[in-house]
Amino acid sequence: MPTVIPFIGYGNPEWVRVLGRVVLHKPGATPADRFTSIRGWRSFVSIPVNSAEVQVTAGGTTRTIRCDRGGVIDTTVAATLRPGWGSIQLGIGDVEVESAVFIVDDALGFGIVSDVDDTVMVTALPRPMLAAWNTFVLDEHARRPVAGMAVLYTRMLHAHPGTPIIYLSTGAWNVAPALTRFLERNLYPRGALLLTDWGPTIDRWFRSGAAHKVENLERLAAEFPTMKWLLVGDDGQHDERIYGEFAAAHPQNVSAVAIRQLTSGEAVLAGGRAEAEVHGGDGVPWVYSQDGAGLMTKLEDLGLLPPNS
Numbered sequence: 001m002p003t004v005i006p007f008i009g010y011g012n013p014e015w016v017r018v019l020g021r022v023v024l025h026k027p028g029a030t031p032a033d034r035f036t037s038i039r040g041w042r043s044f045v046s047i048p049v050n051s052a053e054v055q056v057t058a059g060g061t062t063r064t065i066r067c068d069r070g071g072v073i074d075t076t077v078a079a080t081l082r083p084g085w086g087s088i089q090l091g092i093g094d095v096e097v098e099s100a101v102f103i104v105d106d107a108l109g110f111g112i113v114s115d116v117d118d119t120v121m122v123t124a125l126p127r128p129m130l131a132a133w134n135t136f137v138l139d140e141h142a143r144r145p146v147a148g149m150a151v152l153y154t155r156m157l158h159a160h161p162g163t164p165i166i167y168l169s170t171g172a173w174n175v176a177p178a179l180t181r182f183l184e185r186n187l188y189p190r191g192a193l194l195l196t197d198w199g200p201t202i203d204r205w206f207r208s209g210a211a212h213k214v215e216n217l218e219r220l221a222a223e224f225p226t227m228k229w230l231l232v233g234d235d236g237q238h239d240e241r242i243y244g245e246f247a248a249a250h251p252q253n254v255s256a257v258a259i260r261q262l263t264s265g266e267a268v269l270a271g272g273r274a275e276a277e278v279h280g281g282d283g284v285p286w287v288y289s290q291d292g293a294g295l296m297t298k299l300e301d302l303g304l305l306p307p308n309s
Contacts, residue, residue: 001093002024002025002049002092002095003025004020005020005022006019007019007020007021007176007180008099008100008101009100010102010192011079012104013081013083014079015076015077015078016076016077016088016101016103017075017076017192018058018099020054020073020090021072021176023047024048048067049067051066051067054066054092056077059080059081072197081101083103083108084102085101085102086101086102086103087099102164102192104224104227108162108163109227109228110227110230111227111230112230113231114168114232115213115232116171116179117170117234119234119260120150120167120188121182122143122145146292149291149295150188150189152295153188156299156304156305159304159305159306165189166192166194166220168194168217169193170210170212175195176195194216214245217242225253228252228255230258230299231256232260233258233259234262235288239259251283256304258287258299260292261290263290287299
């Protein structure tokens with residue numbers, strides 16, 4: 001029978017971006033069982049429900065939406081919600097689940113967008129093997145967090161109460177449960193995941209992870225025109241270029257860019273570092289370090305964090 005696996009959404013007091021996935025599950029199993037137990041390659045033997053109708057109840061109003069051909073729900077619905085953490089209900093048939101959402105206070109003006117691989121978790125694999133290994137083999141118990149990054153994000157949220165955090169990754173929606181467990185286990189703040197669909201598109205065999213990031217950054221700029229984001233990534237190929245282009249196009253939407261530098265060994269496995277570029281002509285500050293502690297110190301110097309006493 002079909003069920004909805006909910007993912008954390010976000011929005012403002014007038015709308016919410018609903019995220020989730022509709023799959024088949026065994027009779028007697030609950031959506032919570034599926035979210036907390038599925039690992040590695042098993043995520044990809046889940047059977048998605050194509051174009052299923054899902055009832056979304058948010059702010060006391062119920063609407064019907066339709067998932068895509070991969071079972072993925074990613075849509076925006078109008079709703080009246082209070083800023084901060086809240087919940088909405090997703091239902092299909094007689095099965096209903098609760099989904100967490102973070103409603104951004106428009107007056108706040110600050111948020112965090114974070115990459116995942118080699119930014120919050122150490123990958124240490126050749127790029128050609130990365131997607132296959134992370135997707136089909138490794139479970140979250142074997143993944144190692146990048147030192148100090150969870151502390152950095154926690155301090156950021158304490159310094160800026162009500163800050164939204166969004167984990168923007170090129171990973172497939174199938175791995176969202178494992179990634180969520182990894183973040184929780186390693187004490188990263190709860191936030192929305194923006195992942196991508198699995199499989200080919202109409203015109204190519206593999207989806208473009210870089211395009212996925214660019215599209216979602218542009219969407220965030222349009223959805224939150226007064227928000228200034230701290231963009232956090234690594235120097236293993238694409239993040240610097242993507243963040244640099246976004247900062248050049250939307251300097252009013254970027255408070256700073258923080259780049260985690262790969263170690264020499266990690267850079268070799270990642271296929272090298274991105275080409276060194278000169279940043280800052282758009283007025284956006286850039287900071288670099290190999291771990292969260294180093295980035296914290298440099299963000300303190302920028303005034304984005306109070307000194308750690």
